[in-house]
Amino acid sequence: MLLPATPVCPEPAAAQLERPVLEVCGISKKFAHQEVLADVSLSVRRGQTICILGPSGSGKSTLLRCVNWLERPDHGHIFLSGQRIGYRAGSDQLMTQAELATIRARMGMVFQHFNLWPHLTVLGNLIEAPIWVQRRPREEVVAEAEALLDKVGLREKRDVYPALLSGGQKQRVAIARALAMRPAVLLFDEATSALDPELVGEVLAVMEELAKDGMTMVVVTHEMSFAQDAADEIIFLDRGRVVEVEKPEKFFSQPETERARQFLQRFESSQRGRIRRDA
Amino acid sequence: MTREFAIVWAHKDRLLDGFANTVWLCVLATVIALAVASPITMALMAQNRPMRTLARGLVDGMRCIPFLLLAYIIYYGLPTLGIRFNNWTAGLCALVVYNACYIAEILRGAWASLPREHIDAGHAFGFSGWRLYRRIILPPILMACVPVMGNQMIQIIKDSAFLTIIAVPELTHEASAIQSMYYVPFAAFISAVLLYWVLCRIVEMLVGLIERRAEKRR
Numbered sequence: 001m002l003l004p005a006t007p008v009c010p011e012p013a014a015a016q017l018e019r020p021v022l023e024v025c026g027i028s029k030k031f032a033h034q035e036v037l038a039d040v041s042l043s044v045r046r047g048q049t050i051c052i053l054g055p056s057g058s059g060k061s062t063l064l065r066c067v068n069w070l071e072r073p074d075h076g077h078i079f080l081s082g083q084r085i086g087y088r089a090g091s092d093q094l095m096t097q098a099e100l101a102t103i104r105a106r107m108g109m110v111f112q113h114f115n116l117w118p119h120l121t122v123l124g125n126l127i128e129a130p131i132w133v134q135r136r137p138r139e140e141v142v143a144e145a146e147a148l149l150d151k152v153g154l155r156e157k158r159d160v161y162p163a164l165l166s167g168g169q170k171q172r173v174a175i176a177r178a179l180a181m182r183p184a185v186l187l188f189d190e191a192t193s194a195l196d197p198e199l200v201g202e203v204l205a206v207m208e209e210l211a212k213d214g215m216t217m218v219v220v221t222h223e224m225s226f227a228q229d230a231a232d233e234i235i236f237l238d239r240g241r242v243v244e245v246e247k248p249e250k251f252f253s254q255p256e257t258e259r260a261r262q263f264l265q266r267f268e269s270s271q272r273g274r275i276r277r278d279a
Numbered sequence: 280m281t282r283e284f285a286i287v288w289a290h291k292d293r294l295l296d297g298f299a300n301t302v303w304l305c306v307l308a309t310v311i312a313l314a315v316a317s318p319i320t321m322a323l324m325a326q327n328r329p330m331r332t333l334a335r336g337l338v339d340g341m342r343c344i345p346f347l348l349l350a351y352i353i354y355y356g357l358p359t360l361g362i363r364f365n366n367w368t369a370g371l372c373a374l375v376v377y378n379a380c381y382i383a384e385i386l387r388g389a390w391a392s393l394p395r396e397h398i399d400a401g402h403a404f405g406f407s408g409w410r411l412y413r414r415i416i417l418p419p420i421l422m423a424c425v426p427v428m429g430n431q432m433i434q435i436i437k438d439s440a441f442l443t444i445i446a447v448p449e450l451t452h453e454a455s456a457i458q459s460m461y462y463v464p465f466a467a468f469i470s471a472v473l474l475y476w477v478l479c480r481i482v483e484m485l486v487g488l489i490e491r492r493a494e495k496r497r
Contacts, residue, residue, distance in 0.1 A: 070399055070402060098408060100407070101408075102405065104402065104404070105404065107403075109403040111399070113396055115397060115400035115403075116400070117397055117400065117401075117415060117419070118397070118497060119496050129406070132406070132410060133406060133410070134405070161495055161496045181404065
């Protein structure tokens with residue numbers, strides 16, 4: 001399915017159609033004179049896992065950072081559960097940092113380099129934002145955080161500082177930290193790219209479990225097997241543009257565009273090369 | 280010489296009162312200066328240019344004023360504008376205002392070298408403004424600049440000796456009072472030096488202790 005040239009974010013036609021959790025409508029972003037994103041649109045419904053694929057430098061991470069306004073898009077709109085991000089309701093007036101913070105707190109973000117807060121223990125990292133941003137009771141938050149640490153298999157590390165964890169453990173803590181916010185949508189920015197190959201599996205296992213549990217996720221990744229198994233939809237990005245939006249089974253077997261075919265072929269040959277080197 | 284030290288020993292209570300005053304003054308000045316430095320640091324790092332310029336002017340201006348003159352201005356100058364403090368409060372104000380600007384500059388430097396990722400995560404998880412500074416930025420930058428903050432605290436201890444000129448009853452003032460009463464300058468001032476040395480050693484030990492704790496988190 002090729003995307004239409006002009007992005008549209010129509011209102012849901014009727015009450016029976018649930019509004020997507022996340023809608024990105026025609027966003028563009030330039031750094032200096034370099035166009036990084038051009039007219040990108042996508043929508044994510046509740047419980048969907050969307051994987052964003054594309055070569056390095058195609059704008060995947062910038063797209064994710066624009067979604068929660070860590071980067072401010074130059075054009076276009078982003079809606080979270082119908083609320084426009086970055087602008088006050090019904091106007092073009094920019095949100096204050098505090099208003100933006102409130103809406104960001106409804107999205108969970110998992111970064112490529114974990115970005116755990118080094119001055120806090122594992123448990124501290126999980127409970128910091130729910131207590132100080134969401135103002136939830138400490139006892140409730142701690143109990144939920146401990147349950148999340150059980151879920152990612154790190155209960156025994158609750159009082160350890162991030163500096164003493166392996167990369168895979170850090171990323172699992174980062175996922176638990178994002179889940180502790182009870183987010184409407186979870187954003188993964190190349191969550192396994194900074195990990196040693198043998199640590200990738202433990203993080204992907206947690207992500208696959210989340211997808212099965214029906215968590216709404218937008219995943220920027222180079223892990224094709226994860227995208228194939230867990231994604232409901234693949235969005236292929238190249239040079240800042242959405243080139244193809246497709247179901248994973250179709251995308252990986254019969255991609256519609258030449259660019260996607262080239263990308264998959266190059267990826268497969270690089271994988272074969274890696275396997276030969278490892279052998 | 281022994282007789283001179285015996286005289287100082289006989290007045291040890293007075294010297295220890297001065298020592299206690301110095302400790303109390305310096306601890307209070309450090310804590311308040313840190314609190315005052317925080318908004319200045321935020322202004323130094325603000326995106327708003329006029330605010331940044333104003334804060335930079337304040338910090339640079341304060342760093343060019345001799346501490347002694349600042350103490351004079353607060354104790355003797357401000358009453359001409361109708362603002363009057365007793366000597367202890369004037370001394371505390373001088374220490375706070377002067378050192379807050381130095382501490383703000385120390386914190387700014389540590390903040391500038393803080394990895395961007397930690398702040399990004401703070402933003403992504405809904406922190407902003409003062410809460411972002413207090414919960415996400417300040418703890419790691421304090422950990423990063425513990426040795427420099429220790430130096431600054433030692434500077435505060437040494438600056439506090441200047442307050443004798445506005446008659447704050449701190450350690451130097453009491454040592455000076457003993458020597459002028461009995462003319463025992465060497466014994467009185469050496470005793471004060473030893474007490475300053477003890478105080479600075481305690482600060483250095485505390486810095487070492489905090490550094491070892493901070494090391495676990497890096």
